[in-house]
Amino acid sequence: MVxxxxxxxxxxxxxxxxxxxxxxxxxxxFNTVRMSLLENYSGLKAAGGxxxxxxxxxxxxxxxxxxxxxxxxxxxLLCVLTVPISTLLALLIAVTxxxxxxxxxxxxxxxxxxxxxxxxxxxxxFAAMFxxxxxxxxxxxxxxxxxxxxxxxxxxxKPVNWVNQGSQYWANMTVMVVYIVWNALPFKxxxxxxxxxxxxxxxxxxxxxxxxxxxxxxxRITVPLLSPMLAYVIITGFIGGFKEYxxxxxxxxxxxxxxxxxxxxxxxVGFIYDxxxxxxxxxxxxxxxxxxxxxxxxxxxxxxxxxxxxHY
Amino acid sequence: xxxxxxxLTKIFPSRDKKSGKEVVxxxxxxxxxxxxxxxxxxxxxxxxxxxxxxxxxxxQKPTSGRIFFGEDDVTELSTENRGIGLVFQNxxxxxxxxxxxxxxxPLQNLKGKDKMSKEEMLERALxxxxxxxIDELMDRKPSELSGxxxxxVAIARALVKMPxxxxxxxxxxxxxxxLRLQTREEIRRIQKxxxxxxxxVTHDQEEAMSISDMxxxxxxxxxxQIGKPQEVYDDPINLFVAKFLGTPPINVFNGQIKDxxxxxxxxxxxxxxxxxxxxxxxxxxxxxxxLAEDGKLxxxxxxxxxxxxxxxxxxxxxxxxxxxxxSIINADNKIDLSQEVVRFNLKPHKVFxxxxxxxxxxxxxxx
Numbered sequence: 001m002v003x004x005x006x007x008x009x010x011x012x013x014x015x016x017x018x019x020x021x022x023x024x025x026x027x028x029x030f031n032t033v034r035m036s037l038l039e040n041y042s043g044l045k046a047a048g049g050x051x052x053x054x055x056x057x058x059x060x061x062x063x064x065x066x067x068x069x070x071x072x073x074x075x076x077l078l079c080v081l082t083v084p085i086s087t088l089l090a091l092l093i094a095v096t097x098x099x100x101x102x103x104x105x106x107x108x109x110x111x112x113x114x115x116x117x118x119x120x121x122x123x124x125x126f127a128a129m130f131x132x133x134x135x136x137x138x139x140x141x142x143x144x145x146x147x148x149x150x151x152x153x154x155x156x157x158k159p160v161n162w163v164n165q166g167s168q169y170w171a172n173m174t175v176m177v178v179y180i181v182w183n184a185l186p187f188k189x190x191x192x193x194x195x196x197x198x199x200x201x202x203x204x205x206x207x208x209x210x211x212x213x214x215x216x217x218x219x220r221i222t223v224p225l226l227s228p229m230l231a232y233v234i235i236t237g238f239i240g241g242f243k244e245y246x247x248x249x250x251x252x253x254x255x256x257x258x259x260x261x262x263x264x265x266x267x268x269v270g271f272i273y274d275x276x277x278x279x280x281x282x283x284x285x286x287x288x289x290x291x292x293x294x295x296x297x298x299x300x301x302x303x304x305x306x307x308x309x310x311h312y
Numbered sequence: 313x314x315x316x317x318x319x320l321t322k323i324f325p326s327r328d329k330k331s332g333k334e335v336v337x338x339x340x341x342x343x344x345x346x347x348x349x350x351x352x353x354x355x356x357x358x359x360x361x362x363x364x365x366x367x368x369x370x371x372q373k374p375t376s377g378r379i380f381f382g383e384d385d386v387t388e389l390s391t392e393n394r395g396i397g398l399v400f401q402n403x404x405x406x407x408x409x410x411x412x413x414x415x416x417x418p419l420q421n422l423k424g425k426d427k428m429s430k431e432e433m434l435e436r437a438l439x440x441x442x443x444x445x446i447d448e449l450m451d452r453k454p455s456e457l458s459g460x461x462x463x464x465v466a467i468a469r470a471l472v473k474m475p476x477x478x479x480x481x482x483x484x485x486x487x488x489x490x491l492r493l494q495t496r497e498e499i500r501r502i503q504k505x506x507x508x509x510x511x512x513v514t515h516d517q518e519e520a521m522s523i524s525d526m527x528x529x530x531x532x533x534x535x536x537q538i539g540k541p542q543e544v545y546d547d548p549i550n551l552f553v554a555k556f557l558g559t560p561p562i563n564v565f566n567g568q569i570k571d572x573x574x575x576x577x578x579x580x581x582x583x584x585x586x587x588x589x590x591x592x593x594x595x596x597x598x599x600x601x602x603l604a605e606d607g608k609l610x611x612x613x614x615x616x617x618x619x620x621x622x623x624x625x626x627x628x629x630x631x632x633x634x635x636x637x638x639s640i641i642n643a644d645n646k647i648d649l650s651q652e653v654v655r656f657n658l659k660p661h662k663v664f665x666x667x668x669x670x671x672x673x674x675x676x677x678x679x
Contacts, residue, residue, distance in 0.1 A: 200402075202400050208391050209397070210392070210418035210473070211392030211393070216421065311408035
């Protein structure tokens with residue numbers, strides 16, 4: 001422990017970091033809370049020297065806002081669908097990747113590529129793949145189908161209107177889930193593969209001596225020993241899922257939905273941005289705090305469940 | 313269960329592509345392990361002892377040669393079908409399972425007619441735990457156990473499915489000195505109680521000699537000598553075996569045989585029959601020295617280390633191959649440290665004569 005006379009030195013050395021944190025982290029958080037409680041707040045009115053009253057009016061407005069429920073539903077739905085699917089897929093791919101020797105490094109690189117690619121760019125590619133516009137098998141160029149619909153037709157299915165005018169909500173959602181899962185895989189595979197490779201090989205030798213079936217090795221040895229990594233990707237997956245925004249912009253553009261149903265796929269973060277862009281900082285702050293509360297609650301719940309099943 | 317190794321050979325392909333040299337880990341190992349005995353595979357690191365163990369376990373496939381359990385040829389049999397119990401060097405206890413779950417695990421894997429009811433499994437697990445005296449610790453996690461306790465759990469897990477052969481890889485290397493002493497007695501007791509043919513690997517000759525019924529000394533993949541510990545100690549086949557067994561190690565001198573006498577340097581220390589005149593290497597066990605006023609071997613005295621019951625006399629001699637000579641003599645002998653020389657007579661049965669070049673033991677009689 002530093003004695004009292006020396007303590008000012010410690011504070012001196014810490015001060016650059018502390019000042020930066022105060023200005024860019026602590027103050028914004030505090031200010032968000034303050035703004036969320038200032039009724040009728042907006043930047044313009046503040047400039048005019050208007051007086052604001054404290055109250056929970058912003059929170060009320062957020063909850064009553066017609067788009068709020070929709071945004072919350074979309075966000076929760078995307079989380080609940082994509083996190084389990086992407087985690088399971090990543091686990092399967094990581095285990096498979098770990099058990100093959102030739103080309104392992106090459107395949108690892110291929111699986112990791114989406115991670116280093118811009119998500120808006122990927123979104124545009126996905127939008128094109130699911131688009132109606134594309135080359136139709138009969139050679140007609142106008143009003144034709146993207147590659148996904150071409151494949152569906154090749155196998156004798158009926159083409160689906162995935163993302164264009166007149167498309168259904170479930171079709172939009174399917175595209176989003178596929179895209180988000182695909183986009184989330186590389187990081188999860190990387191983390192899980194790292195975890196797998198750090199498991200001592202002797203556990204597998206011991207299991208072999210004991211005549212353990214492959215399924216039992218997976219469920220009783222691999223998964224428990226991988227549980228810290230699994231916990232990590234699930235928790236960060238949920239946090240990332242609740243902050244979902246750019247992937248929807250990537251596929252549907254800023255309309256956040258097909259042209260005839262703008263905003264249908266909007267999320268919580270989108271809701272906050274919308275409020276900001278209409279100069280309703282109070283509403284945006286309140287929505288941000290609600291999102292924060294949801295993420296906190298879900299993470300605490302995750303932690304509680306995971307703690308029971310995780311071996312560190 | 314008798315275990316027979318027949319011309320067992322393991323060759324690892326070269327890692328270094330340029331030189332292309334293969335690594336012969338085990339070369340032409342033939343040995344019959346008698347039923348119900350405790351066998352120690354002994355040698356310095358890289359001698360192929362662990363490879364041999366893993367070939368018996370089936371985790372590694374021999375390049376050539378065959379392995380029999382009793383009359384069954386198990387060479388092509390996979391590990392899980394051999395009915396072995398294996399204790400790994402670092403125990404490899406599943407860290408997320410309790411002691412009980414660890415011991416139960418092999419039983420829960422049993423299928424078909426071997427399948428047991430929950431009660432049977434629990435009873436068997438408790439039996440195994442009692443045998444190694446860990447039945448008080450059944451609900452602990454491995455991380456909450458000491459090294460010695462983990463070792464016992466590993467043995468219980470290996471024993472619970474009643475293996476035909478028990479294999480232990482460096483079972484004591486992760487324990488501290490006191491625990492090592494205690495655990496090796498335990499291993500001996502458990503082996504005697506169960507009567508399971510047991511093979512263990514060690515680089516510690518004291519460990520191997522103290523509990524084995526038979527030891528196999530290996531060097532660079534080649535078996536040097538097989539026998540009862542005392543026999544191998546008293547009658548080493550070559551200089552390597554003589555050097556490897558015994559603490560403190562054997563004293564080695566450059567000597568020669570001339571006119572029926574064995575010379576160490578200028579000192580004619582013994583009469584020798586049955587060999588022509590030649591340069592030889594002489595090995596003398598530390599306990600093979602006797603203090604004598606008119607002793608034939610004259611050494612320069614350096615130091616006397618008191619060990620209680622015995623004293624260790626440290627001295628030097630120009631013909632010694634080691635920097636110092638260490639001789640163990642009874643503490644009743646008083647040695648005056650102020651004197652510069654110390655004279656010894658040698659006990660004939662503690663003196664071994666080796667060919668200076670091949671290092672093979674010469675079949676001579678010393679008196």
